[in-house]
Each structure stands twice: as structure tokens, then as C-alpha cells.
Amino acid sequence: MSAVLEAKVIEFGSLKAKIEIPDDLRVVGDEPVPEGCGMFRIMTAKDGDKRVVWNSTSLTEISAARRMFMDCVREGLVPYRVGTDGKATTKIMDEFDPAAEEVIFLPVRLVRGG
Amino acid sequence: MASICYNYPSNSYAVSTNSLCELIIQYADVTSATSNSSYRKYVPSLASIIYKKSDWGCEHEKYPNLWYEDSDTCGTDCHWRTWGSSAAPVVAPSASDRLREMIRLRQTPVIVVRRNAVKQAERENELRARSTLRRVIGEDQYRRFMKNGFIVVRGQSGKTYQIFPGYNKTVVWENGKKIEELCVVLSGDFPPTDSMIMRYLMILNDENDFRQRANVFRPYTSSVAARIDPNRSVPLPELFRKMKAA
Numbered sequence: 001m002s003a004v005l006e007a008k009v010i011e012f013g014s015l016k017a018k019i020e021i022p023d024d025l026r027v028v029g030d031e032p033v034p035e036g037c038g039m040f041r042i043m044t045a046k047d048g049d050k051r052v053v054w055n056s057t058s059l060t061e062i063s064a065a066r067r068m069f070m071d072c073v074r075e076g077l078v079p080y081r082v083g084t085d086g087k088a089t090t091k092i093m094d095e096f097d098p099a100a101e102e103v104i105f106l107p108v109r110l111v112r113g114g
Numbered sequence: 115m116a117s118i119c120y121n122y123p124s125n126s127y128a129v130s131t132n133s134l135c136e137l138i139i140q141y142a143d144v145t146s147a148t149s150n151s152s153y154r155k156y157v158p159s160l161a162s163i164i165y166k167k168s169d170w171g172c173e174h175e176k177y178p179n180l181w182y183e184d185s186d187t188c189g190t191d192c193h194w195r196t197w198g199s200s201a202a203p204v205v206a207p208s209a210s211d212r213l214r215e216m217i218r219l220r221q222t223p224v225i226v227v228r229r230n231a232v233k234q235a236e237r238e239n240e241l242r243a244r245s246t247l248r249r250v251i252g253e254d255q256y257r258r259f260m261k262n263g264f265i266v267v268r269g270q271s272g273k274t275y276q277i278f279p280g281y282n283k284t285v286v287w288e289n290g291k292k293i294e295e296l297c298v299v300l301s302g303d304f305p306p307t308d309s310m311i312m313r314y315l316m317i318l319n320d321e322n323d324f325r326q327r328a329n330v331f332r333p334y335t336s337s338v339a340a341r342i343d344p345n346r347s348v349p350l351p352e353l354f355r356k357m358k359a360a
Binding site (some may be wrong): 008011030041043044045046047048049080082091092102104106107108110111112113114 | 238239240241242243245246249250281283297298299300301302303304305307308311312315316319320327328329
């Protein structure tokens with residue numbers, strides 16, 4: 001049974017998107033990213049961000065990460081890539097890149113003028 | 115806010131203090147203090163309190179004529195009630211005692227906290243958001259954020275954006291002048307730092323999109339400056355002298 005991540009992606013109502021976390025990927029806490037692994041940081045109100053790690057040398061995990069990446073994008077989360085030096089890049093990811101160290105998913109639909 | 119009350123046969127005075135041991139002397143009516151049953155325990159100051167338990171509450175060993183507000187616990191767990199509306203009192207013990215107390219308090223180390231410094235995170239999600247911010251903006255800028263309470267990012271248009279956590283407005287600077295304030299929020303119960311990450315990433319990636327979503331405000335300082343009464347810049351002694359002469 002795969003874990004399911006619930007994230008609010010629409011401003012009004014209590015509707016939450018359910019994003020399946022593939023069994024091949026691991027949800028981690030505050031520990032640093034293991035060597036040779038990539039990480040999704042999915043912004044949620046409950047956790048601050050949910051962290052999912054994949055091994056970038058394992059084809060199984062890469063394909064699982066790609067699948068999850070597509071699910072997140074489909075639900076309206078926008079992926080921002082964090083560069084190798086820790087700085088955010090100036091481009092939003094169009095497609096999954098297994099070489100990406102970290103990807104931050106932002107619920108852009110929740111962004112509005114205050 | 116805690117209170118200590120010094121009680122004397124005819125009068126007393128109260129000292130309120132916050133967690134930083136910043137002392138404010140409050141004066142009020144003597145009769146209301148002496149008639150209030152909650153002020154009946156003895157204590158000299160917050161800095162060095164030695165209690166012994168008695169049947170009726172906490173009592174200070176050296177100063178039996180001093181008391182503090184009612185509480186059901188003793189020792190280091192003593193709870194102080196807010197001075198509040200029941201404030202009473204009062205008159206200081208004596209000038210020499212007060213002076214001695216002031217000198218003693220000034221001998222304690224002073225803790226200086228920058229007003230804008232970011233407070234320690236209490237919630238788990240805020241802690242995680244901060245670690246993400248640290249990763250996104252880098253160590254140097256993160257340290258500046260913790261010290262100053264904001265981060266700075268330059269957009270592709272050349273404008274500089276000063277981003278604050280939570281629901282605070284983003285201030286836009288151009289050529290050293292504050293030109294506008296943008297209000298963009300992340301709706302929902304997100305931690306304040308997540309809002310900063312959102313603004314930082316959006317400005318960096320698509321500044322126009324960010325601006326289109328924002329409610330734009332004119333800079334607050336200019337409107338305040340326009341309202342300032344020129345008389346207010348006159349020093350008070352000078353005003354007093356004018357009033358006296360008139």
C-alpha cells in the first residue's frame with residue numbers, strides 16, 4: 001500500500017490533492033540528503049514541506065520519482081529546481097531531471113494578492 | 115508581565131517586570147492595594163528571590179515586610195499575576211533603598227536583542243520551512259535573515275525586493291528608494307517562512323507574474339512623512355519655553 005500525500009492546492013474549500021508516494025521512494029525527516037540522492041520538497045501547511053528522496057543511481061527509483069513528479073505537476077504544484085550551489089535557479093522545471101539535487105514544489109494556485 | 119509589590123504600613127509601591135527583567139515602576143492608590151487580599155506575600159526583587167514555604171504562601175527570608183501576589187505554588191514556580199486594573203499603590207520604601215536596588219539591578223548583564231531578529235521557531239513545520247529556506251538562499255543570506263528578519267532578492271528588471279516572513283508586505287526598492295509595497299500571500303495555514311520561499315522563488319523565476327498577483331501599495335513612509343506636523347520637530351524644551359512665555 002503506497003503512502004499518500006495530501007496537499008492543499010486550491011484556495012477555496014477544504015479540498016486537498018492526494019498524491020501517491022511510490023513504494024520505491026522514501027519519506028525523510030530533517031536528516032541531510034544521502035549521497036547520490038535527489039529530493040522533492042513538497043510545500044504543505046502541516047509539515048512545512050514534505051520530503052521525498054530518490055536514489056539517482058537507481059533506474060527503478062528514478063522512474064518512480066518521474067511518476068511522482070508528473071502527479072505533482074498534474075495537481076497544480078509548480079516545480080522549482082534548487083541548483084548545485086544551493087541557489088534557486090531562474091527556471092521552472094518543465095520535465096523531471098534525475099540529476100536535479102532538489103526540487104521544491106510550490107502550490108502556486110494558493111498565491112494571491114493580500 | 116509579572117508584578118512585585120512592596121508593602122508598608124501606610125503605603126507601598128509595585129514593580130512590574132517582563133521576561134527581560136526590564137523594570138517599570140507603577141504607582142497607584144494605596145488603599146486599594148492594602149485592601150486587596152491577593153497582595154499579601156513577601157518578596158524583594160525578581161533577580162534574587164529566596165523563598166521559604168509557610169502556611170499561607172511564599173515569604174522572603176530577609177524582607178518580611180514585602181509581599182507579592184497570591185499564588186498556589188512556591189519556590190521557583192511562583193506565579194505572578196499581571197498587575198492589571200487592580201493596580202495599586204504607592205510610595206517607594208526610601209530613596210536610599212531604591213537607589214541601592216537600582217545599582218544592584220544595573221550590575222546584572224544586559225541582554226541586547228535586535229528588534230528585527232527572527233524569533234526562535236516553535237512549530238515543527240516552521241523549523242522545516244526554515245531549513246528549506248536555508249538550502250534555497252544559501253548560508254550567508256540565511257544568517258542575514260536570522261539577524262535582520264528579511265531577505266533580499268534582485269529581480270530581472272533590476273528592482274530589489276525586500277521580503278519579510280508571513281503576511282508582511284514585500285518592499286520594492288529602485289535606485290535606493292522605496293517605490294512600492296506588494297502584498298502577496300500564500301493562503302492557508304502555511305508557516306511564515308514558506309511564504310518567504312514562495313515569494314523568493316516567484317520573483318526569481320517570473321517577476322511579472324509575481325507583480326500581477328500582488329496588491330500594490332504606495333510606500334508607507336512617504337504618506338507618513340506627508341502627514342507629519344512640522345511643529346512636532348520642535349524640541350519639547352523649546353515648546354515649553356514658548357508656552358511659558360505666552
